[in-house]
Structures are given as C-alpha cells and as structure tokens.
Amino acid sequence: MGLTREIGEFVAGLRFERLPPEGIGTVCLGFTDCIAVMVAGWNEPVSRIAGASFARPACERSNRPLHGVAAAAPERALLYAVAAHALDYDDTALLGHPSAILVSGILAEAAETGADGKKMIAAYVAGYEVWAELIRRERNQHHEKGWHPTAMFGALAAAAACASLRGLDAAQASQAVAMAASLAGGLVANFGSMTKPLQVGRAAQSGLLAARLVEAGMTASMDAVEDDLGFLRAISPRGAVDTESSARLGEDWAILRHGLNVKLYPVCYAVHRALDAALDLRVEHRVAADDVAAVTLELGETQTKILRIHRPKNALDAKMCGEFAVTAALIAGQCSLAELTDTFVQRSDVQDFLPKVRIEPIAEKDADEPAHSPFDRVRLALRDGPEIVSAPVYKPRGHFARPVGGDRLWKKFSDCAADGLGALEAKILFDALQHLPQLACVGDLELLPAPRAAVN
Numbered sequence: 001m002g003l004t005r006e007i008g009e010f011v012a013g014l015r016f017e018r019l020p021p022e023g024i025g026t027v028c029l030g031f032t033d034c035i036a037v038m039v040a041g042w043n044e045p046v047s048r049i050a051g052a053s054f055a056r057p058a059c060e061r062s063n064r065p066l067h068g069v070a071a072a073a074p075e076r077a078l079l080y081a082v083a084a085h086a087l088d089y090d091d092t093a094l095l096g097h098p099s100a101i102l103v104s105g106i107l108a109e110a111a112e113t114g115a116d117g118k119k120m121i122a123a124y125v126a127g128y129e130v131w132a133e134l135i136r137r138e139r140n141q142h143h144e145k146g147w148h149p150t151a152m153f154g155a156l157a158a159a160a161a162c163a164s165l166r167g168l169d170a171a172q173a174s175q176a177v178a179m180a181a182s183l184a185g186g187l188v189a190n191f192g193s194m195t196k197p198l199q200v201g202r203a204a205q206s207g208l209l210a211a212r213l214v215e216a217g218m219t220a221s222m223d224a225v226e227d228d229l230g231f232l233r234a235i236s237p238r239g240a241v242d243t244e245s246s247a248r249l250g251e252d253w254a255i256l257r258h259g260l261n262v263k264l265y266p267v268c269y270a271v272h273r274a275l276d277a278a279l280d281l282r283v284e285h286r287v288a289a290d291d292v293a294a295v296t297l298e299l300g301e302t303q304t305k306i307l308r309i310h311r312p313k314n315a316l317d318a319k320m321c322g323e324f325a326v327t328a329a330l331i332a333g334q335c336s337l338a339e340l341t342d343t344f345v346q347r348s349d350v351q352d353f354l355p356k357v358r359i360e361p362i363a364e365k366d367a368d369e370p371a372h373s374p375f376d377r378v379r380l381a382l383r384d385g386p387e388i389v390s391a392p393v394y395k396p397r398g399h400f401a402r403p404v405g406g407d408r409l410w411k412k413f414s415d416c417a418a419d420g421l422g423a424l425e426a427k428i429l430f431d432a433l434q435h436l437p438q439l440a441c442v443g444d445l446e447l448l449p450a451p452r453a454a455v456n
Contacts, residue, residue: 008174040416041086080104082201096150117439127161132254151186158207178224259400277390300373
C-alpha cells in the first residue's frame with residue numbers, strides 16, 4: 001500500500017473506542033501539562049510578538065489562551081504552540097515535544113468542529129502514533145544533521161490529528177500528511193532564540209492548513225513520505241532510513257511504550273538528568289556554590305550538541321545551556337521559572353560560576369532514547385575536600401518511567417497558571433483537563449470566569 005496510504009487508513013479509521021484504555025490517561029496528562037505551560041508562556045515576548053502578527057486585532061488579545069483569541073484556527077494553533085513552547089517547559093517524547101503541537105492544534109480545530117473530549121483524545125493519539133511511526137524508521141539523530149525534530153515530525157502529526165478531527169477519509173488524510181511534509185521546517189541552529197518556539201508554532205499551523213486545504217480539494221502525492229525523493233529520505237542524516245516496511249500503526253501502540261515525560265525544569269530536556277544529579281548532590285552533601293572549585297557534566301554527545309550555548313547572556317540563551325542549569329542548581333538550590341530571567345542570568349555570581357562547569361561527552365547512546373547517553377552523571381571538585389560524584393541518572397524525575405504524581409502535577413500547573421488565571425480558576429481548569437473524556441466541547445473550557453484584565 002505504501003506508508004503514506006497506510007497512515008491515511010489508520011487516521012481515518014481511528015476512533016476513541018479503539019484506543020488502548022491505558023493510553024487515555026497519558027493524553028489527559030499531555031493536555032493538562034501543555035495548557036499549564038501555555039498559560040505561563042502566553043505573555044512571553046515571543047508570544048506577544050506572534051499575537052501582534054497573527055491575531056485579529058492584537059489589541060483585543062486576552063490574558064488567557066482559551067478566551068477570546070481573535071484568529072482563524074491555523075493561526076490560533078500557531079499562537080497556542082508558540083506559547084506552549086516559549087518557556088521550554090512542555091512535555092517531551094518521540095525525540096521532541098508532542099503535546100505543544102498536538103494539543104495546540106487540537107484545541108484550535110476542535111473549537112470550530114465542535115469535537116468533544118473523546119474525539120480530541122482520538123485525534124491526539126492519531127498524531128502521536130504517526131509521529132512515533134515516522135521516527136522509528138530512522139537510525140541516526142536528526143539533531144546532528146541540524147533538523148529540529150519537533151518542527152519536522154510535528155507538522156505531519158498535526159495534520160494527522162486535524163484530519164482525524166475533521167473526519168477526513170483515508171485518501172484525504174494521506175494527502176494531508178503528505179502536504180504537511182512539504183510545509184515542515186526547523187533548525188537546531190535557531191535554538192536559544194525566539195525562532196525555536198516559532199518553529200513549533202509553524203508546525204501546528206502547517207498541520208491544520210494541510211488538512212483544510214486537502215478537504216477543500218487541493219492535492220498532494222500519495223507517496224510523499226516514503227518516496228526516494230520524499231520526506232523521510234530528504235531529512236535523513238545519512239540515508240539509513242526504512243521507507244519500505246509496513247507500518248505498525250494500531251498494532252503496537254507507541255503511546256503505551258513511550259508515554260510522555262513531564263519536565264520539572266524550564267530548560268532543555270538534554271540537561272534534566274544532570275540537574276537531578278546536581279540537586280541531589282547539593283542536598284546530600286550540603287554543598288554550597290562557594291565550596292565548589294569545578295563541575296564536570298557527563299552527557300551524551302547529541303545532548304552536548306543540542307546544549308549549544310555555553311555563556312548565556314539572557315534567559316533565552318540559558319534554556320539551551322547545560323552549564324547554566326547546573327550553576328542555577330548549585331547557587332539557588334533549584335532551576336525554576338524564577339531563575340530563568342535575564343536578571344538572574346546576568347548576576348555576577350552566576351556569570352562568575354559558569355566557567356567552572358565543563359561538559360564531558362559520552363559517546364555511547366541509550367537504546368531507547370538514542371539522542372541521550374545511557375545515563376548522565378555530575379562530578380563536583382570541592383575547594384577543601386575530595387571530589388564527590390553523583391550516582392548515574394538513567395531517567396530524570398518526571399520521565400514516563402518515573403512519573404509525577406497528581407500532587408506534583410497540580411503543583412506545576414498551579415505554579416504556571418495561578419498567576420494568570422487565579423487559583424480557583426486554575427483548579428477548575430485542572431480538574432476539567434484531568435477528566436477530558438467527559439468534556440462536551442472546548443467551549444466548556446472557555447466558560448470559566450472571565451479574565452481579570454485584558455493585555456494590550
């Protein structure tokens with residue numbers, strides 16, 4: 001049949017009743033965490049600039065994403081996804097950030113299709129499984145070639161999710177994914193700038209545009225994903241990509257094997273294991289930053305390349321800096337939204353500590369997550385004492401294999417959303433998202449108390 005056609009058949013035939021019950025909670029987690037960070041990122045500079053460019057009119061832009069965004073659905077998806085990724089605090093899986101794209105696209109499209117919570121969940125799984133099917137076929141790391149995997153695969157996944165919500169038939173769904181393959185784009189070289197969240201926003205927007213254009217009669221090739229001159233080979237770092245085997249869609253559910261990893265720190269995921277290790281050492285050995293003469297981070301080679309900024313000058317730089325993350329952990333005892341500010345990054349004690357931290361790459365790759373080494377580790381050389389070494393960290397806290405509990409998830413949600421929404425409204429929204437299958441329509445999320453003030 002060909003991979004593009006197989007994808008279309010799967011997407012067109014997927015229904016809530018077919019989903020593995022264990023995966024539904026993962027989708028609720030994705031919606032909950034994504035909307036939390038979306039609210040937190042809604043008034044970030046990159047979100048405000050995007051809003052001024054894509055919303056109609058910008059002066060009526062609300063202080064709450066789900067209330068009164070005056071934009072067509074594709075542009076609304078872009079604004080949602082930019083905000084969701086603005087802080088680099090959104091969940092991870094599949095070598096990228098699936099919920100920032102899928103949730104954003106689904107919220108925007110469901111507002112126009114009237115889809116209920118069950119249809120939204122099915123659309124999320126459609127996008128997630130297509131994303132997983134595509135990345136499993138590549139032996140090498142797209143980051144190393146310079147591609148931003150979230151922006152690349154996310155466009156096709158968003159098209160699949162939107163095709164599901166709009167009820168496209170198999171041929172239309174195939175063409176929507178094929179068209180999105182031509183609209184995908186994003187570079188690692190733009191990490192550490194506002195373009196990184198814009199790349200995520202464009203992926204969500206492109207998926208919606210592709211599905212809508214195909215539904216209106218525009219065509220795309222039915223082999224655009226697997227052709228020798230198609231998507232997978234075009235972006236393959238070394239050409240070692242499987243374009244011929246049959247898809248596993250609907251047979252081996254990726255959402256059960258990979259799930260979602262909730263980020264507990266608003267910095268690049270490549271340094272989260274090292275952050276856990278540094279924070280644990282600080283507590284266990286009662287280490288203060290002044291006690292430390294030097295720090296060594298043992299990280300995977302690809303992680304090291306992704307953490308491309310080494311002397312950050314502002315909060316955007318700091319998100320892509322492994323040295324900063326551990327510096328914040330040792331100086332402040334945490335790496336939270338409070339430390340991801342220009343003021344903290346530019347503090348003299350922070351800037352003076354950064355040169356003490358060096359990264360030592362590990363060549364070996366994790367079999368399940370090849371963008372990472374099998375484990376990360378931190379070594380602290382003390383001024384007056386022996387070197388102390390952390391235990392190897394195989395999975396960071398919040399990983400699918402070390403999941404957050406309900407209390408911890410609510411704490412993150414509250415930390416992100418309470419200032420913008422108010423504590424009561426944040427709790428109401430949290431509870432609604434935790435019970436997504438019972439949601440009658442997206443409008444029910446909008447019928448919460450009106451925002452306190454408009455943002456001009």
